[in-house]
Amino acid sequence: MMTRAVQRLLAIQKAFTDIPVSDDQKVDEFILPDGAVMTAKADSASSINFVYIDGLVVCKYHLLDQTAQLVVSAVGTQFESTASHVPSFQVIEILPPSDGSPRNDISVKDMWATVYALFTLYHNQETIPVVLSEKIDNSEELRSYLLRSGLGRMALAPTAPNEQIYLHRATFWQGAGTQGYHTRGWLPPLSFPVAPFPYIQSFTRTPTVISAHPLRPPKPKPGETLFRRFCPSIGETVEFTYFDLGTGSDVSEHLNLFHRWHNQERVNKGWGERGSLEKHRAYVTEVTNDPAVLPVIMSWNGEPMGYAEITYLKENHVAPYVPGGPGEWDRGLHVLVGEEKFRGAKRAVLWHGALIHYCFLVDPRTENVVGEPKADNSSIIKLELNSSMHIATIFDFPYKRSVLACATRERFFKLDLL
Numbered sequence: 001m002m003t004r005a006v007q008r009l010l011a012i013q014k015a016f017t018d019i020p021v022s023d024d025q026k027v028d029e030f031i032l033p034d035g036a037v038m039t040a041k042a043d044s045a046s047s048i049n050f051v052y053i054d055g056l057v058v059c060k061y062h063l064l065d066q067t068a069q070l071v072v073s074a075v076g077t078q079f080e081s082t083a084s085h086v087p088s089f090q091v092i093e094i095l096p097p098s099d100g101s102p103r104n105d106i107s108v109k110d111m112w113a114t115v116y117a118l119f120t121l122y123h124n125q126e127t128i129p130v131v132l133s134e135k136i137d138n139s140e141e142l143r144s145y146l147l148r149s150g151l152g153r154m155a156l157a158p159t160a161p162n163e164q165i166y167l168h169r170a171t172f173w174q175g176a177g178t179q180g181y182h183t184r185g186w187l188p189p190l191s192f193p194v195a196p197f198p199y200i201q202s203f204t205r206t207p208t209v210i211s212a213h214p215l216r217p218p219k220p221k222p223g224e225t226l227f228r229r230f231c232p233s234i235g236e237t238v239e240f241t242y243f244d245l246g247t248g249s250d251v252s253e254h255l256n257l258f259h260r261w262h263n264q265e266r267v268n269k270g271w272g273e274r275g276s277l278e279k280h281r282a283y284v285t286e287v288t289n290d291p292a293v294l295p296v297i298m299s300w301n302g303e304p305m306g307y308a309e310i311t312y313l314k315e316n317h318v319a320p321y322v323p324g325g326p327g328e329w330d331r332g333l334h335v336l337v338g339e340e341k342f343r344g345a346k347r348a349v350l351w352h353g354a355l356i357h358y359c360f361l362v363d364p365r366t367e368n369v370v371g372e373p374k375a376d377n378s379s380i381i382k383l384e385l386n387s388s389m390h391i392a393t394i395f396d397f398p399y400k401r402s403v404l405a406c407a408t409r410e411r412f413f414k415l416d417l418l
Helices: 002-017 108-121 139-149 169-173 253-262 265-271 277-289 345-362 378-386 409-414
Strands: 026-031 037-041 049-053 056-068 089-095 127-132 165-168 201-205 210-214 225-231 236-242 293-300 303-312 331-337 368-371 390-396 401-408
Touching: 026 108, 037 108, 049 108, 056 108, 056 127, 108 127, 108 139, 108 165, 108 169, 127 139, 139 165, 165 169, 169 409, 225 345, 236 345, 253 265, 253 277, 253 303, 265 331, 277 293, 293 345, 303 345, 331 345, 345 368, 345 378, 345 409, 378 390, 378 401, 401 409
Parallel strands: 089 127, 331 368
Antiparallel strands: 026 037, 037 049, 049 056, 056 089, 127 165, 201 210, 225 236, 236 293, 293 303, 303 331, 368 401, 390 401
């Protein structure tokens, strides 16, 4: 029995961690969120590697002949110098763009892009130990930026070199070093406040929900871009746009897509919303007027491919079924892929992971993202497991039996999924 249990745990672990992101170990024609094009390459045959943005060298780096490990819990114990279970990684020195040039500084947004390149090249590393070359004119500014933003940290061990900074994969993907520092991040400037929306209590009473909860932020503008991230494994950018219902009796592109998608048999089987254009206009009007629901159109390289609703769980009818109850800022997902050419497991794990990523980015107080597909929807359940979710429970709505799948912030960012 124990052997079988261990085998199942190992299978779950493999499902969570064996998802390649950048197998070719290069950043080639990599589209940054602001549209700039970045190129870098980890070339073992060369001692110096270049990071280009829009054809210009923004910095150089090379691997030093030394390794470092970020020992945390063993510091101050007998295991401090023998913590072999903590991985060691080669130290990288960040160099200025050009020796002897009048410009030997690196801007903050280019430093963030360089960190992005490094975590794409070395995506399986939890940390990347770096040192900033003294030849960089603004090295102290960059050091302060990395440490104050949380992108990097110092070692706790008193014997560790002071110049080393450990870049953290988990804090990078949580958006460290973006909001308040530059506008190159995955959340475009208009889609996020500089600070989390303040807390004040609000209340929802509907036929299915009675709940006290925080007041929710105002909705984005129709058609506003909420999130944008390049996916190097397929060479395309996934983008989320707030639903544009149009005005009056006009049929917007988004409404037309929504209407066409929901009248497909495949989509109707999961959502049950087949109907007329006016029915779908009324449906979208209701969700756009609901402070707890964010309707979005999902796209690949600007071409619409699907629809998602991002909800606040506290004022959702799934809340009573969440073990222990939902947190104040926890979110829920309902999704569909409308275009056949964008279906498939490879794309699905990317856009689904991006939805979870968006939920955690837009408010650092969000600790859990939840899905509740039908218990017999094996394809969605498998997708959710591949996105770091776990099965929290199985429960019965009045109209269906559902699986409650949950992604926690800590696990989502600790695993190599993005």
